[in-house]
Amino acid sequence: MATTSPHQTQSVFQALADPSRREILRLLRQGEMTAGDIAAHFDFSRASLSHHLNLLLQAELVRVRKDGQRRIYSLNTSLFEDLLGFVFRFIEGSSD
């Protein structure tokens, strides 16, 4: 696994501090999803979701690509699978 640059440490921890964002990450562990698909799992507005996704992108925890009018989000697995898998398994006791 690659070691990441220190400057993004804060954005990673900050991104993980919100329960909705952690839930987004958990959803994405099952595979990539459009913004709309993700939104369907939450009560808050799409604008709010977009904001959460932006923070996750900044932290490089997720990636995005365009497919027509949709944007498809996926985990940045290189960082996520190793780190977050570990975190959820041992801290939350509820990974996949």
Next chain:
Amino acid sequence: MATTSPHQTQSVFQALADPSRREILRLLRQGEMTAGDIAAHFDFSRASLSHHLNLLLQAELVRVRKDGQRRIYSLNTSLFEDLLGFVFRFIEGSSD
């Protein structure tokens, strides 16, 4: 390593979201310290440090015991060594 209860997940991630608190945890990896010793490493007031320490205690990331007028803080290593050691090593690239 013991699995922890889900209810403290939020307090753990929240505690880790602040850079000063992460720095406190890093300091404590070298051994237990009094509140005053910890305070000497930071610019903010002792009242603020006390607040940070409280959040770390709530998250069960640190423990405290009394020794006379001092309070001696230490890592709750059962949670910390496994989880945070991993996090700092791979995310921050700067653990020992």
Next chain:
DNA sequence: TAGATATTTAGCATATCATCTAAATATGGC
């Protein structure tokens, strides 16, 4: 007991965060 030291608690100001609605941008299909 009085005074000094170590630390926390209380109360307050300011900064940051999560969320909303409304408007903007981009794409697809007719």
Next chain:
DNA sequence: GCCATATTTAGATGATATGCTAAATATCTA
């Protein structure tokens, strides 16, 4: 080009977080 759909951006607002100073609590020593 026009309209519908998918999503983001902008701007505002209430809640939460971080920091301060002052006061309270606890312990040690003379």
